[in-house]
Amino acid sequence: MTYKLLANDGIDPIGKIKLEEAGIIVDTNSVPQAELLNVLPNYDAITVRSATKIRQDLIDACPNLKVIGRGGVGMDNIDVEYAKEKGIAVVNTPAASSHSVAELVFSHLFTGVRFLYDSNREMPLKGASNFNELKKKYAKGSELSGKVLGIIGFGRIGREVGKIALGLGMHVYAYDINEVPAELSLNFANGATISLPIKSASLDEIFVNADFISVHTPFMEKPIIDEQAFSKMKDGVGIVNCSRGGIICEESLINALNAEKVSFAGLDVFENEPKPSNAILAHPKVSLSPHIGASTNEAQERIGLELAELIINSLKNRS
Ligand code: NAD
Numbered sequence: 001m002t003y004k005l006l007a008n009d010g011i012d013p014i015g016k017i018k019l020e021e022a023g024i025i026v027d028t029n030s031v032p033q034a035e036l037l038n039v040l041p042n043y044d045a046i047t048v049r050s051a052t053k054i055r056q057d058l059i060d061a062c063p064n065l066k067v068i069g070r071g072g073v074g075m076d077n078i079d080v081e082y083a084k085e086k087g088i089a090v091v092n093t094p095a096a097s098s099h100s101v102a103e104l105v106f107s108h109l110f111t112g113v114r115f116l117y118d119s120n121r122e123m124p125l126k127g128a129s130n131f132n133e134l135k136k137k138y139a140k141g142s143e144l145s146g147k148v149l150g151i152i153g154f155g156r157i158g159r160e161v162g163k164i165a166l167g168l169g170m171h172v173y174a175y176d177i178n179e180v181p182a183e184l185s186l187n188f189a190n191g192a193t194i195s196l197p198i199k200s201a202s203l204d205e206i207f208v209n210a211d212f213i214s215v216h217t218p219f220m221e222k223p224i225i226d227e228q229a230f231s232k233m234k235d236g237v238g239i240v241n242c243s244r245g246g247i248i249c250e251e252s253l254i255n256a257l258n259a260e261k262v263s264f265a266g267l268d269v270f271e272n273e274p275k276p277s278n279a280i281l282a283h284p285k286v287s288l289s290p291h292i293g294a295s296t297n298e299a300q301e302r303i304g305l306e307l308a309e310l311i312i313n314s315l316k317n318r319s
């Protein structure tokens with residue numbers, strides 16, 4: 001039997017080739033959400049990222065649907081339990097982008113400690129006329145090495161962040177609702193491996209001791225970092241959120257930045273995506289990126305390949 005798959009939010013070419021080699025017809029046309037009710041019944045499988053929503057009404061309209069593949073982590077856009085009740089396999093690729101997200105965390109941290117979030121805005125305006133003034137403005141940078149990084153949520157991404165931090169010579173304090181490992185194993189390009197210790201810490205220990213804090217929990221109903229949490233932190237702490245908007249209360253963050261409690265923030269995710277507040281976008285001490293944690297060629301390739309393998313296996317199990 002020849003299966004047909006709709007890759008509605010795109011799929012990396014390497015994943016498409018793998019699917020086609022397995023005899024699956026892959027259609028990469030992006031069908032608008034409203035038209036899926038008419039189009040998807042012609043397919044056996046669909047892959048999505050976060051844009052396409054697979055809700056009960058769509059599932060009901062597609063009795064032929066056998067697999068839903070999500071490239072990435074969160075499944076908030078899919079009615080997973082309902083799909084499973086209807087015998088549809090739901091697969092995703094939770095680990096494929098972890099390292100890319102972790103590297104983005106450090107892009108924001110390095111940006112923060114050398115004021116690049118501000119100098120990238122100021123240099124085009126004043127670089128030629130006031131070079132020395134700007135040089136003085138950004139003269140008091142600091143190093144990450146030797147500092148304490150507090151990681152809240154020590155799952156796949158939190159651990160990747162921990163490894164990079166250890167490699168840079170930082171001290172890692174980690175908090176998770178589940179057990180935190182005593183050490184992390186670092187793999188180097190020459191094949192060498194080394195295990196380095198992690199300090200399992202309470203939230204308050206992180207707030208009190210960390211020079212930088214990065215959050216890596218799933219989305220939560222209420223922020224884990226709010227006004228009270230900021231009040232416990234070291235003066236001049238740097239904060240990064242590359243997990244989900246709302247985990248840090250943006251209003252409290254702006255107050256903490258204005259009060260110089262927080263020296264800078266790096267944000268990839270926002271309370272009101274895809275329309276972040278102006279107060280956050282325009283704040284001079286915030287380094288900004290538009291939810292691009294997983295958006296590297298390497299992560300997309302890994303996602304495409306892993307998704308293709310999962311879909312091929314699911315379809316094989318059906319025939
Ligand atoms: P994960 O499930 O591997 O890890 C999450 C960890 O958080 C788990 O260890 C869990 O025990 C812990 N946790 C849950 N509730 C907690 C709480 N209240 N306090 C402390 N720890 C808690 O997930 P992951 O793959 O590491 O992803 C982490 C976050 O990153 C998710 O929110 C995910 O949606 C987000 N993410 C963002 C991007 C991006 O583009 N910026 C890309 C991928 C994932």
